[in-house]
């Protein structure tokens with residue numbers, strides 16, 4: 001498909017969003033812009049402000065299964081603006097690309113979603129599902145007051161999302177070549193092994209926590225936690241930080257601090273991993289303190305209605321098949337999928353996200369709009 005028009009509605013809306021320096025958790029009025037467009041389509045808007053975070057829940061219809069578009073208006077900091085070819089908050093078109101912080105992650109997706117819904121609603125009398133938008137300004141930050149709190153609010157009044165399309169930049173080489181249908185879980189541990197400080201010349205009066213932890217650590221690094229499955233590689237354990245010692249060469253340290261992280265598949269649960277780690281530490285008779293932080297559970301949407309429709313839509317618009325993947329870090333999908341929603345992530349090419357000179361191909365913004373619209377159409381038949 002040859003596109004001659006580069007002044008598309010999606011491009012215009014993307015630029016309006018990119019002008020706003022919404023460094024996480026700021027929204028800088030982006031949700032107002034999106035909300036105004038949705039309101040004129042008949043959506044009911046609900047602004048949910050939790051501390052420093054602005055969230056928008058917008059819904060059209062009440063009672064049918066809910067097809068939800070999810071995304072974020074916040075962006076990561078641009079770093080030193082002088083490193084950029086163009087000012088990061090002055091959207092600039094250059095050689096077929098739109099430059100600006102958030103162009104690919106993910107203001108371009110938000111613009112495409114809005115325009116797709118506008119076009120779809122022009123062609124149907126009544127959609128066979130409710131359409132919703134869940135937009136947060138805290139996806140790139142500590143993710144405490146964003147999607148998580150919105151989902152808790154929806155759950156508390158028994159409002160469900162049936163199918164969810166997250167606009168995270170999933171594509172790798174060309175638009176739509178990869179769709180994420182799950183993510184690995186992330187579990188962190190802070191371990192302190194307690195010993196007795198003393199003089200290195202009198203080890204019988206001390207207890208060296210480095211020595212006592214060494215064998216346990218060896219076992220932790222060599223354990224095979226699971227074998228993964230069709231969608232996930234095996235679970236991995238990595239030590240990220242380790243520290244002991246006073247700095248003096250003649251002192252046996254009194255404690256050893258270790259931080260580690262699991263990236264885990266759906267073959268293991270966080271509870272199982274915690275129990276297995278603690279069993280290993282106990283088997284080595286360590287005196288320890290251990291604090292856990294579950295950053296996100298593993299989730300997976302198996303082949304089903306949503307994935308079938310998304311695959312058809314991409315094939316129809318792009319002309320090539322899409323690949324399912326669970327690679328990459330966590331996303332806000334982790335707060336939505338566990339409520340039972342079928343969820344996928346589909347957005348622009350991710351080559352420049354979080355980088356200097358973040359950009360998106362301008363024709364990809366239009367193709368993405370077409371793909372989102374085609375998903376709405378496929379879901380209607």
Ligand SMILES: [Zn+2]
Pocket residue numbers: 072105106139168169
């Ligand atoms: Zn993002």
